[in-house]
Structures are given as C-alpha cells and as structure tokens.
Amino acid sequence: MSPSENQENYTARHLQVLEGLEAVRKRPGMYIGSTDGRGLMHCLWEIIDNAVDEALGGYCDRIEVILLPDGSVEVRDNGRGIPVDVEPRTGLSGVEVVFTKLHAGGKFGGGSYTASGGLHGVGASVVNALSSRLDVEVDRASKTYGMSFRRGEPGTFADGDSSDPLAKSPTNPFTPFESGSQLEVVGKARRGVTGSRVRYWADTTIFLKTAQFDYDQLIARARQTSFLVPGLTIIIRDERGLAGTPGENGPHEETFLHDGGISEFCEYLAPDTAVTGIWRLQGSGSFTETVPVLDESSGHMTSQDVTRECGVDIALRWGTGYETKVRSFVNIIATPKGGTHNTGFEQALMKVFKKQLEVNARKLKVGNDKVEKDDVLAGLTAVVTVRLAEPQFEGQTKEVLGTAAVRAIVSKVVEKELSAHLTSTKRDDKAQAALLLEKVVAEMKSRISARAHKETQRRKTALESSSLPGKLKDCRSTDGERSELFIVEGDSALGTGMAARNSEYQALLPIRGKILNVQKASVGDMLKNAECASIIQVVGGGSGRSFDLDMVRYGKIILMTDADVDGAHIRTLLLTLFFRYMRPLVAAGRVYAAMPPLHRLEVSAQGRAKGEVIYTYSEDEMRATVAAWEKKGRTFKQPQRYKGLGEMDADQLAETTMDPRHRTLRRVTLKDAEMAEQVFDLLMGSEVAPRKDFIISSANDLDTERIDA
Known part of the structure; x- marks a missing residue:
C-alpha cells in the first residue's frame, strides 16, 4: 500500500483509538513482556482468561481453543457473550469498546465480575493491536453479531466464501469504517444460546518469525485451569500439522475436566509418596483500600475507601521427598514469581511449626536446634489460591501479586487451619501430624549434620581417614x-x-x-x-x-x-x-x-594361531560370536558363565570392567x-x-x- 493510500485510510474518526493502540504497537514488551514465543502465548492467555472469567462467574462451562493451519487461533466460549449494545459515553458498541479502548471492560468494579483474571482492561485491545487481523462473533438474543479489525482498526475484509475458515486471511482487501462503525448481524443463533468466538492472526511485523504457539504450554495451562475451575470443560484442538507435535499426522484434540478442584490438582502435582493426606485450608478476610471510583454525578474519578473481601483456599500435603512444589494463583491467574499471598503462606507455616516443635520438643528430641524454612518446605506440595476483586499486580504480565493486605489475611487463615490439623485429636490427623513433625525434625538434623560435615571435611588424608567408614x-x-x-x-x-x-x-x-x-x-x-x-x-x-x-x-x-x-x-x-x-x-x-561381561569365550588354538579370549555381554551376543567363529572353522573351549564379579580373577575384572582403556560404562x-x-x-x-x-x-x-x- 502506498503512503498516500495509508494517509487516506487514517481517518479522523479513529484518531484517538489508533493513538492509544499505536503505543501498544510501539512498545509491545510493556504489555506482553516480549515479542518472541512467550509474548505470543501471553496474547493467547489474555483471550482465554476472558473466557475463564465468565466461567468463574458461573456463566460458562465450556471453552474451546483451536490452533488453525494458517497460523491463526480461535477461542470459543458459551458465556454471556460480549455486550453488543451501545456504551453511552463513547457511542460505540460494547464489542468495539472492548477491542479498541485501552483500560475498558467489565472488571473495574461495575458489578459484572467479583473476581477475575482480567484486571487492567487492556488484554483484548492489546491482542487486537498486535494482530494483523482479528474477528469476533457474539451470540446474544438469538442473533450472531460480527466485527473485524486490522491492527486495531475496525472495518470489513473481502473474504469471498465466508463459510470457509481458510478463506479468511489478513491479506484480503480491507475497508476501514469511516462515518461510523457497524456491528453487523451475520447470522442467527439458537434461542437461549450465548457465547463469544474470537479468532486472530498475530502480526508478523511485531512478533519474531520464529515465534509460534507452544502446544505443550497450552495443554499445561488448560489442565491447570480445569483444576482451578471445577466443572469447566476445556478443549484444545491442534490442526496445524506441525512436525514434532501430537497433531503432526492430523488434527489432535484433548479435553480437560476436573471436578476435584485444587485438592485433585495438589495430588496431580505431588512427586513423592504421601506423609499426610491432602489438607484443605480455607477462610476469608476483609480489608479496606483507597481506590479511584467514577462519580456518576460529576463524571470524574474520585478517591474512596472500598472494603474488599479476600477468599483463601489452599490444598497442601507433605511427602517423603525433599523437593518443594508450591503453585500460587490469584483469581486463577498463575503468579509464578509469588507475591504477598506466598509471603503470608510461608510466614504462617514457619510460625505454626516453630510453635509445634516447641510444644513437642522433648518428645521429638529437638534440643537447641532451630528449624528453618527449608526444613518445613521439604517434601511440600501446595496449591495456594486467593480470590479478590481488583488485585494489584506488578505489571501487565501478572507474575507477582502486590496487594499488601493479602499477606496478613492468608497468614491468619493458614495459621488457624494448619494448627487445627496439627493439634487435632482425630486418629488419622494425629498420626499424620506426628509423622510430619518427625519429618521436619529429621530434615533439620540432616541439614545441620550436612553443614557440620561440609565445614570439617573436604577430603581426608591418610591420617584423618578414621572418620570415614x-x-x-x-x-x-x-x-x-x-x-x-x-x-x-x-x-x-x-x-x-x-x-x-x-x-x-x-x-x-x-x-x-x-x-x-x-x-x-x-x-x-x-x-x-x-x-x-x-x-x-x-x-x-x-x-x-x-x-x-x-x-x-x-x-x-x-x-x-x-x-x-x-x-x-x-x-x-x-x-x-x-x-x-x-x-x-x-x-x-x-x-x-x-x-x-556375562561370558568368557576362549577360541581353541589352531596351528600357529593362538587361542583368543572374547568377552560377551548378553546371550544373543555370545551365540552370534560363536556362530561367526564357527564359520571360520574355529572351535571354542567350554564357555565360562560368570554368575558374579567374585568369579573373575583380578586380571579379568580389571580388563573388562575397571580399566578405563577397555571397560564400558x-x-x-x-x-x-x-x-x-x-x-x-x-x-x-x-x-x-x-x-x-x-x-x-x-x-x-x-x-x-x-x-x-
């Protein structure tokens, strides 16, 4: 397209929209972290999380994600559907507001969502800005509404056969809306059926050429979400036919549905044999924070004190191993780098175990040793989830929870519920608590012993070797x-x-x-x-x-x-x-x-040819060796079968097993x-x-x- 045509298509009506989304295109890393495969996957998470938020609200129980062969991806849900009516302040349809306006959506305290993964209102619009094409269809009121965008700007594509998914392409001729946007009715929906479908093509001028959707990451995220939202069915379908993926020989589909919630998730993550059963720690607390709220009379944002409710739900168990697996989530959004909820969880663990070890010090023979966090976390598998409206994250990628008040709430819930398990008079809980406290003390003593060993011994000389076995x-x-x-x-x-x-x-x-x-x-x-x-x-x-x-x-x-x-x-x-x-x-x-070796074969001497000794390491190799030499007309003495290492003499053991010049390891x-x-x-x-x-x-x-x- 020539510069003059670009200038003609850049209309005044969308000046503000493009200015806002142009900032996303200029600084994509600020919104999605990077422009490689991680950023590409982050865009997909934004669209999927919007559908999951509907499921969290109880409006959706089925989500489909389809990776198409032309590089696009489609996310379908049977939620309420994106609003199609006109938003009064902008005069635009709800669909256009969601996909073109930064910091717009139903998650800013308007009552649509009590807890959600989308918080900043930029997810869908950022994906739109970084897509060479995005199509959205909404089923509401027995109608199917449709709208298309190119790099954030609404308009229409000339697709020809609209019934063929592969006929749609970001390279098809595009006509932007000029006088006003049109949310068109593109079909009929069955009565009572609602939902949304979003399909987009990532912009190749923004993302690296090597970036592609990671099927394994997608499967892991789908499985994780199905654990966190019991009753939600998530279907992943790969139609790309990429080599090295399960769908390389044809479309591949996987379905995830878990009714057991985070208890089942914790059991799935656990890598070792259980010391305790799955313990569920649940509770809630409230806190007050000052937030800007829209004053309907003045139309301006004013600061007000708002009371928030924070729900805490934790599943945990200890196993015989020493590895620690703690997965934390805020409104089902993973926080791999932790945050205030993780801090509160670990602080409460230490407080509870220090108290219990003091109470049982004589029984457990604790002595003067001090327990440390690693001793308590050894063998722990836990899923920590909190739900609250408008949590504060550090950055759009939502990897760290920053809401300060959550720490104290989580700590209080964990301290109360975990103490109840460790001091319970029920037979099973009592037995598990005893085993757990013994494990923590054993880890403590092992750590102290290892530290002492490290300080006193690197390699003992002959004079010092008495400390070794x-x-x-x-x-x-x-x-x-x-x-x-x-x-x-x-x-x-x-x-x-x-x-x-x-x-x-x-x-x-x-x-x-x-x-x-x-x-x-x-x-x-x-x-x-x-x-x-x-x-x-x-x-x-x-x-x-x-x-x-x-x-x-x-x-x-x-x-x-x-x-x-x-x-x-x-x-x-x-x-x-x-x-x-x-x-x-x-x-x-x-x-x-x-x-x-298993066998020692000695070839019989023939004429001046000396007998040769051959070692074989399996029955098949021995038979093949004997057959090969017999073809040459040579015979063998009675083969020697080694039942153990002690049957070899020193020379044989050195030659076959210990000498680096001849051995096989x-x-x-x-x-x-x-x-x-x-x-x-x-x-x-x-x-x-x-x-x-x-x-x-x-x-x-x-x-x-x-x-x-």
Missing part, C-alpha cells in the same frame, strides 16, 4: 575430577576389586546385599540405615536439599554389581538412593553403571526428571497394585533365561 578402600589421589568410587556388591567382589583396581585413583566401597528401599522409607529411616549413611558419608556432598555438588569427593560414582537379576535389583536400589537424595550428582552425569542421565520420578515410584514405591499390574502386563516380554533358578 573402615570398609572404604580409598584411593591416594586428592584430585576430585580424576578419582573414581566403585560401589561393589559384597566382600567377594571387594577382594577381587582390590587386586584389580588402580589404587592411585580408584576407591572401593562394599555394601552388603540389598540396601534400604528409600522410595518407601522416611528421611529418618534412610539416615539410620548403615549402608545408606556410609554411601552418603563417603560421597561427601551431603543429602537432600542441602546436597552440595562441589563437595563430592569423587569425579565418578560407578555402581559395580553382578550381571544377574539380583545385581540389577541392587543397582536399582542404589540408583533410587542417588535419585532421591543426591539428584544433582545424577543430573551432572557423574553416576555410572559398570558393565561386567553406562552413564545414568535425567532426560526427563518427572518421567523418571514416575518410574521410580512405580517400581520402588509403597503402592503395590500399580507394580503388580506392571509386572503382569510385562510378563510376556520377560527373558526367563536371565532368571537364576
């Missing part, structure tokens, strides 16, 4: 990066390993059989277990949330167990210990599993921590039924030859 056969090197710790199964393997190792940089720690299954045990039981305590002490980095990777005494931790089913079980138990209590070590790629990694967590819980957790189902369903894949009978 006597069964540890340490190496001479003090180079943490070069040294290796082999955790071996039994004294027989230790004897062979001692002769096979390079004592300059290879240390050996024997364990007796199968260690404690820490997935089912408490922190206190784990620390009392001699084998677990020895491993943690020798590794040197501590355990749990106090684990310090820089304090680890060895560059590699190598699990060397027998190549049989029992050895695999012991290795799994050891990996569970590292995964639960020394996870940074696994994440850093410093935990390995040794691969001892398998590095243990955490490609997907949550999936690994689920697998560990399935195989090693306290729930027997899921493990039984897994064993039954996998029975057909079992190689019975690997079982020692």
Whole structure:
C-alpha cells in the first residue's frame, strides 16, 4: 500500500483509538513482556482468561481453543457473550469498546465480575493491536453479531466464501469504517444460546518469525485451569500439522475436566509418596483500600475507601521427598514469581511449626536446634489460591501479586487451619501430624549434620581417614575430577576389586546385599540405615536439599554389581538412593553403571594361531560370536558363565570392567526428571497394585533365561 493510500485510510474518526493502540504497537514488551514465543502465548492467555472469567462467574462451562493451519487461533466460549449494545459515553458498541479502548471492560468494579483474571482492561485491545487481523462473533438474543479489525482498526475484509475458515486471511482487501462503525448481524443463533468466538492472526511485523504457539504450554495451562475451575470443560484442538507435535499426522484434540478442584490438582502435582493426606485450608478476610471510583454525578474519578473481601483456599500435603512444589494463583491467574499471598503462606507455616516443635520438643528430641524454612518446605506440595476483586499486580504480565493486605489475611487463615490439623485429636490427623513433625525434625538434623560435615571435611588424608567408614578402600589421589568410587556388591567382589583396581585413583566401597528401599522409607529411616549413611558419608556432598555438588569427593560414582537379576535389583536400589537424595550428582552425569561381561569365550588354538579370549555381554551376543567363529572353522573351549564379579580373577575384572582403556560404562542421565520420578515410584514405591499390574502386563516380554533358578 502506498503512503498516500495509508494517509487516506487514517481517518479522523479513529484518531484517538489508533493513538492509544499505536503505543501498544510501539512498545509491545510493556504489555506482553516480549515479542518472541512467550509474548505470543501471553496474547493467547489474555483471550482465554476472558473466557475463564465468565466461567468463574458461573456463566460458562465450556471453552474451546483451536490452533488453525494458517497460523491463526480461535477461542470459543458459551458465556454471556460480549455486550453488543451501545456504551453511552463513547457511542460505540460494547464489542468495539472492548477491542479498541485501552483500560475498558467489565472488571473495574461495575458489578459484572467479583473476581477475575482480567484486571487492567487492556488484554483484548492489546491482542487486537498486535494482530494483523482479528474477528469476533457474539451470540446474544438469538442473533450472531460480527466485527473485524486490522491492527486495531475496525472495518470489513473481502473474504469471498465466508463459510470457509481458510478463506479468511489478513491479506484480503480491507475497508476501514469511516462515518461510523457497524456491528453487523451475520447470522442467527439458537434461542437461549450465548457465547463469544474470537479468532486472530498475530502480526508478523511485531512478533519474531520464529515465534509460534507452544502446544505443550497450552495443554499445561488448560489442565491447570480445569483444576482451578471445577466443572469447566476445556478443549484444545491442534490442526496445524506441525512436525514434532501430537497433531503432526492430523488434527489432535484433548479435553480437560476436573471436578476435584485444587485438592485433585495438589495430588496431580505431588512427586513423592504421601506423609499426610491432602489438607484443605480455607477462610476469608476483609480489608479496606483507597481506590479511584467514577462519580456518576460529576463524571470524574474520585478517591474512596472500598472494603474488599479476600477468599483463601489452599490444598497442601507433605511427602517423603525433599523437593518443594508450591503453585500460587490469584483469581486463577498463575503468579509464578509469588507475591504477598506466598509471603503470608510461608510466614504462617514457619510460625505454626516453630510453635509445634516447641510444644513437642522433648518428645521429638529437638534440643537447641532451630528449624528453618527449608526444613518445613521439604517434601511440600501446595496449591495456594486467593480470590479478590481488583488485585494489584506488578505489571501487565501478572507474575507477582502486590496487594499488601493479602499477606496478613492468608497468614491468619493458614495459621488457624494448619494448627487445627496439627493439634487435632482425630486418629488419622494425629498420626499424620506426628509423622510430619518427625519429618521436619529429621530434615533439620540432616541439614545441620550436612553443614557440620561440609565445614570439617573436604577430603581426608591418610591420617584423618578414621572418620570415614573402615570398609572404604580409598584411593591416594586428592584430585576430585580424576578419582573414581566403585560401589561393589559384597566382600567377594571387594577382594577381587582390590587386586584389580588402580589404587592411585580408584576407591572401593562394599555394601552388603540389598540396601534400604528409600522410595518407601522416611528421611529418618534412610539416615539410620548403615549402608545408606556410609554411601552418603563417603560421597561427601551431603543429602537432600542441602546436597552440595562441589563437595563430592569423587569425579565418578560407578555402581559395580553382578550381571544377574539380583545385581540389577541392587543397582536399582542404589540408583533410587542417588535419585532421591543426591539428584544433582545424577543430573551432572557423574553416576555410572559398570558393565561386567556375562561370558568368557576362549577360541581353541589352531596351528600357529593362538587361542583368543572374547568377552560377551548378553546371550544373543555370545551365540552370534560363536556362530561367526564357527564359520571360520574355529572351535571354542567350554564357555565360562560368570554368575558374579567374585568369579573373575583380578586380571579379568580389571580388563573388562575397571580399566578405563577397555571397560564400558553406562552413564545414568535425567532426560526427563518427572518421567523418571514416575518410574521410580512405580517400581520402588509403597503402592503395590500399580507394580503388580506392571509386572503382569510385562510378563510376556520377560527373558526367563536371565532368571537364576
């Protein structure tokens, strides 16, 4: 379009609108955070949240989000529908006001919403300003109303076949309204049916070319919202056909509906075995704040004291682990960076637990130790939600709640309700409270012990080695990066390993059989277990949330167990210990599993050709090797099958398993921590039924030859 045509289309009627929205286009980061994929997703959240606000008010129970192949996205809801009547002060329809006027909407105290996610009145208009095209349709009073915008300016597009969604495009000829906007009736709606449909194309001149809608983020947000608004059905449909997405081979649709609310959400988020049940802390409080209110007589904004009601609803539970998962929300809007509600929640937790530990100090053997926040938060999973009208956020992205009065209200509710659970005389609550207090004390003592260990020990010299377990056969090197710790199964393997190792940089720690299954045990039981305590002490980095990777005494931790089913079980138990209590070590790629061979094959000598020794690591490899040599006309002596590491002599163990020049190690990694967590819980957790189902369903894949009978 030429500059002269641009000038003609820039009409006086929309001068104010374009001036307001032009500021959004010039400084988009101020409104949506960035112009990459995060900003693109933020625009989508704004439209979805408007629909969710209808659900919060009880007017909507179904929301659909459709990602279309032309790059546009459509959000549908069955709420009341955007108002279509004329707004008296502007003379514009409600639809046009919502999508073209900054700081306009039904969430400024006019009685339309008591609590909502949209607060600043800029969401829909900002999305409109940053879209090359936006279409909105509203069903009200048995009619369907429609309006289109290009970069914030209302008008009409020449689409041709309007029934074909793909016929609509931001590049179609556009005619702006000049004399007055027209909210057209574009169809009929069934009697009693209401709702809104918003479809928009993000402006490619604003957003980066690499920006695209993130399907995984969208699914996570939909699932989260369905937990927070019980009874709301959210449907996500992807028609883009993008490679690497579930819909790459055709349209893909997922539906979310949860009636359990935040209790079900808390259970879903929990990564570990439960110590307590899901506790629900509910209450409310009121506060007064001074806000500008429109004086209908004068038409000006005047400051008035307004009483606000703040509802608090929290679901929480403690588990056996040490990770903390706290998700906070204000009117179902996530606040990932916290705010006053999080502060009040944590302050109340500390106050309650300090008091309970003082009351039960002798019973719990607290002594003079002081509990800290990390001790209380260890293993906590919580969903913290507050609802109030017109909360104050720090910025349009709404990541931090700033309303100061909320802190005291949340703190008061948590203190009252949590104290009631911890002092309850009911049998179940009493038992859970006792276990929880014991866990907090165990975390406290573990932290203090780790701190003392860190202060007194980095690497002990030969003269100082008496503080380490006597069964540890340490190496001479003090180079943490070069040294290796082999955790071996039994004294027989230790004897062979001692002769096979390079004592300059290879240390050996024997364990007796199968260690404690820490997935089912408490922190206190784990620390009392001699084998677990020895491993943690020798590794040197501590355990749990106090684990310090820089304090680890060895560059590699190598699990060397027998190549049989029992050895695999012991290795799994050891990996569970590292995964639960020394996870940074696994994440850093410093935990390995040794691969001892299963067979030793000695090729018979033939003429001047000497007999050759070959090691194989599976039955299939052994059979294939034998077949290959027999084709060459060579025969084998009787194959030797190793039942355990103790059956090898030192030279064989060094050559196959310990010598870095010849050995094979398998590095243990955490490609997907949550999936690994689920697998560990399935195989090693306290729930027997899921493990039984897994064993039954996998029975057909079992190689019975690997079982020692």
